[in-house]
Each structure stands twice: as structure tokens, then as C-alpha cells.
Amino acid sequence: MAGTLDKVVDDYRLRLGASEYVPIVIGGMGVDISTADLALQACRLGGIGHLSDAMSLFVADQTLGSRFTKAKTSRHAATKDDLDKSTVKFLSEELAEAQRRLVEATMSAKHGDGAIFINVMEKLTMGAPTETLRVRMTAALDGGIDGITLSAGLHTHSLSLIEDHPRFRDVKLGIIVSSVRALKIFLRSAKRAGRLPDYVVVEGPLAGGHLGFGDDWAEYDLAEIVAEVLQLLGNESLDIPVIPAGGIFTGTDAVEFLATGAAAVQVATRFTVSEEAGLPMRAKQQYFAANEADVYVSNVSPTGYPLRLLTTSPCLGSNVKPQCEPFGYALNTKGECGYLDAYAATPVDESGKKLPVTDKICLCYHFSKKNCYTCGHYVYRLKDTTRQLADGSYQLLSAEHIFRDYQFSRDHEIALPPERLVVSKGR
Ligand SMILES: Cc1cc2nc3c(=O)[nH]c(=O)nc-3n(C[C@H](O)[C@H](O)[C@H](O)COP(=O)(O)O)c2cc1C
Numbered sequence: 001m002a003g004t005l006d007k008v009v010d011d012y013r014l015r016l017g018a019s020e021y022v023p024i025v026i027g028g029m030g031v032d033i034s035t036a037d038l039a040l041q042a043c044r045l046g047g048i049g050h051l052s053d054a055m056s057l058f059v060a061d062q063t064l065g066s067r068f069t070k071a072k073t074s075r076h077a078a079t080k081d082d083l084d085k086s087t088v089k090f091l092s093e094e095l096a097e098a099q100r101r102l103v104e105a106t107m108s109a110k111h112g113d114g115a116i117f118i119n120v121m122e123k124l125t126m127g128a129p130t131e132t133l134r135v136r137m138t139a140a141l142d143g144g145i146d147g148i149t150l151s152a153g154l155h156t157h158s159l160s161l162i163e164d165h166p167r168f169r170d171v172k173l174g175i176i177v178s179s180v181r182a183l184k185i186f187l188r189s190a191k192r193a194g195r196l197p198d199y200v201v202v203e204g205p206l207a208g209g210h211l212g213f214g215d216d217w218a219e220y221d222l223a224e225i226v227a228e229v230l231q232l233l234g235n236e237s238l239d240i241p242v243i244p245a246g247g248i249f250t251g252t253d254a255v256e257f258l259a260t261g262a263a264a265v266q267v268a269t270r271f272t273v274s275e276e277a278g279l280p281m282r283a284k285q286q287y288f289a290a291n292e293a294d295v296y297v298s299n300v301s302p303t304g305y306p307l308r309l310l311t312t313s314p315c316l317g318s319n320v321k322p323q324c325e326p327f328g329y330a331l332n333t334k335g336e337c338g339y340l341d342a343y344a345a346t347p348v349d350e351s352g353k354k355l356p357v358t359d360k361i362c363l364c365y366h367f368s369k370k371n372c373y374t375c376g377h378y379v380y381r382l383k384d385t386t387r388q389l390a391d392g393s394y395q396l397l398s399a400e401h402i403f404r405d406y407q408f409s410r411d412h413e414i415a416l417p418p419e420r421l422v423v424s425k426g427r
Helices: 036-044 056-064 068-075 092-107 129-142 158-162 180-193 222-235 251-258 269-273 281-289 338-345 363-368 377-385 399-408
Strands: 014-016 019-021 024-026 048-052 115-121 147-151 172-177 199-203 242-245 265-267 295-298 307-310
Touching (some): 024 036, 024 399, 036 115, 036 399, 056 068, 092 129, 115 129, 115 172, 129 147, 129 158, 172 180, 199 222, 222 242, 251 265, 265 269, 269 377, 295 377
Parallel strands (some): 024 265, 048 115, 115 147, 199 242, 242 265
8 A cells, every 4th residue: 555665563553541552452362372471472562462261260270270160060060961051050259260360360460561451252151141241351350451352242231241340431441343333233332331442443354263254254355344434433423443453464464554544453363373372382383384275264163153264173073072061151041052953963873983073163172172273364374474494393483573573564574583493392
């Protein structure tokens, strides 16, 4: 785009209330792919990092040594061989404790001029959608989070769930939308709650994770949706920062949005291969090695949203028994989940062994095992952001290197990392 190539991201700043940030937001990546370490790096460098509250009990167990998952499994041992999961529930006190401790642990390690937000998904139904959402948001506020990014849903009642919290007016609140229509619906509910969002993330069809589009996702264009959102906010005289997300791969991609009215960009895929990201080394190497043909938008998620992932994801075609007793994060109020149905409908072979379940995946189990290689569309360009080592593997990058590359690069150039003499073990 003419006139923007002489600028870099660092020429811009994101203003949220009285605070100013480097306009780079690292998006929430569940389950613990956007780790506390990654969010803390973004914050130290003056930008915004996200925790994700997907499966926070499990993440607390992994990172803080708690035993919430074991306790829940024992409580629900009776249903483990049964496909009726209507009695599998979370205890609000445990959920609150896990979430608060995760947030507190991160906030107490915070340095720098940036901020740490948490990504809170409405679609994480957990057998009791309204109650668990209220508990998760309240506990994040209690833990001292700087901001809450509402995602994966319209969130028409979410603000009212925390309106009595003492931090309701001082915490930064934002929403992820993929259309002007979704934003209009949210703004109506925000006006009712007397609390407009502090920022709006507009996520386009090339993003990672679940998509806010149908099977026709390829017909949409991020720049067009951002322009429509800016126009709507302008027409309504609402001065709310707009943050595009999805497929912003270089600093210059970001500048193109910043030069046309965006306040910051939200990025994720480039950070999946950072040392700080929570994927294991085997997965990071698959992300680097991916080719365009290996990336597809699937319908395997029981949430009902399309999910972009790599064809090499170990979760595909698995026949694991539904893991609702330890997890159960995708259950609705009646204890239903698309994987339970798909599992029930899948026949067994002559030896009685369940055949591969092809329609859906056990989201909780496979996310917990890091078997679901969800990624943004441009994952196949990651190999161009690093060095290939003598053994054929790719060198991991520091989050700082990637962040600064977005911040200072020109002309779509991507800086390679300094050469390493020792191969990084990663996670
Ligand atoms: C591995 C991965 C996991 C993600 N998980 C979530 C999530 O749990 N919740 C969410 O709202 N967005 C999630 N996203 C979307 C990102 O937060 C972000 O908005 C988007 O991927 C940005 O596009 P990019 O990856 O092309 O930079 C995820 C993205 C990736 C790559």
C-alpha cells in the first residue's frame, strides 16, 4: 500500500484510556499455548499479551501443581464408562480458585509498560455456561488481570455477569467479532450494561483456532470487515480502538492496517514457534515444516465452529473414550457434546475395538495432550522466519525476536534469528 512502506509499527501507539502501548497484541491461544511466559514477554516489551482461560483447572494443575483434575475425575468416577454425562459438573469454588491463582501468579511476575489480558470464550460451556463464565471472569478480576477479551460468542449477557464487581469500570474490556452484525449486537448489550468496550478485535477468516465464520469463510476479507467496523463506529461517534487479527504476518502487514485506522494488531501464529509458547517441540517442528496443502479448515470441533488445523494433527481419526470426567469443558447444560454423539455412532471392529471417530474430536483430551495443531492460515510461512539446522529441524525463536520483528520490520522483511550454536530443546 502506497505511503505505508516507509513506516514501521513502532511509529504508532495503542491508547486504551490513559495507557499507551506498542500496538502489538499477542492473542489468546488455548490450551496454554499463549503461556504466562509468552504474555509476560509481550508485556515487558510494551505490548499486550493474553492468557487463555481454556481448561484453567487443568492448566493450573500443570503449571502450579494443584490437583483439580484428579479431584474432579474421582468425584465423577461413576460415569466414566457411560455416555450419559449429564451429572458431570464443575465446582464453582475450584474453578474460581484455579483461575484466580493462574492470573495472580502471572500478574505478580509482571514487568514493563505493557499489559496482560485474558481471553475468555463463551463457547467454553463447561456444563453450566452462564455460571462458569461468571466465575471465570470474576476470578480473573479478583486475580488482578489488566483486561478481559471476550471471544467465541456474541456475549450478549457477559457484561451483566460482572457489573457488580468493584473492578468492572477500571478493567479493560474488549470483544472479538468477525462481522459488523456481531458487533452491533454486542454494542446493544453493552449500552444496556452502561459499559462500552474499551477495544474491539476484528478477527478475519485467516486466523488460528476456531473461526467466527461458516463454511463460506473463504469469501470474507479482513480488511473489508475492518473498514465496515470503522465505519459503523464512526457513524455512531464511538471512539473505540479497532484491532484487526488473522493473517497479519509481517510488520508491514500490520502497518497497512495501522495506516488505515486500526489502533493495533492482534497476532498469534508467528508466536506458536517461540520458545515461550506452550506447544511441545514435536508440534513446533510440525508448524515450521507445514506446507500450504497441510492446512485446512475442519468441522471436527464439537463446539460447532470451524477449526483451522494441520492435517498432521495427531487428534484426527482418534478413537479415545470421551474424557468428560477429568475435563468436560465442552459439555452443554444437558451433558451433551458433539464428540459423545460421534463416538456413540462409530462402530467397533470384529475384535470389539472402536474404529476411528472421523467426524469430531474429543477437544478436551486432545487439547490437553497438545495433539490439535490449530494454526492460522499462514503457518506454512513460518519456515521463512527462522534457520533450518543441520539435522533438518528448525531453530526456535524467542518471543522477543518475533515481537521486535513485527515492531521494526519494513517492506515485509522478516529478520532471521541470530544463529545458535546449541540446538534449543524447547518445551
Ligand atoms: C494455536 C492457536 C490457538 C488459538 N486459540 C484461541 C483461543 O483459545 N481463543 C481465541 O479467541 N482465539 C484463539 N486463537 C486466535 C488468536 O488469538 C488470534 O486472534 C489469531 O490467530 C490471529 O491470527 P494469526 O494467527 O494469523 O496471527 C488461536 C490461534 C492460534 C494460532
